[in-house]
Amino acid sequence: MARIEDWQMKQRCWNNGIILYPKPIQKGMKSDVVIELEIRGQIKTGKEVYKQDKKGQEAISNKMKELYLELYFSQKHKFKPKEFIWDFQKKCYISKE
Secondary structure (H helix, E strand, C coil), X not given: CCCCCHHXXXXXXXXXXXXXXXXXXXXXXXXXXXXXXXXXXXXXXXXCCECCCHHHHHHHHHHHHHHHXXXXXXXXXXXXXXXXXXXXXXXXXXXXX
16 A cells, blocks of 8 residues: 655645644744644644744644644545545535536
């Protein structure tokens, strides 16, 4: 079985309404961040706080890679065929064509 690349896992997650992004805790340039997970319109906020320095950015990047990997394998049985993608604004699946 061929190994799926990391970017392919992320793309399949995004196409099926699963996205991770850093969210600032406070307003300001050097605010600490947490990871926010959106699954088909439902938002969950993480509890781990990451600093906005080199070490913190590496940590959050590694954690997001790890989470995408875990989400891909735990959710792939729910994924729609590749002809459909999740529209985050309309909060529904749409056809690619």
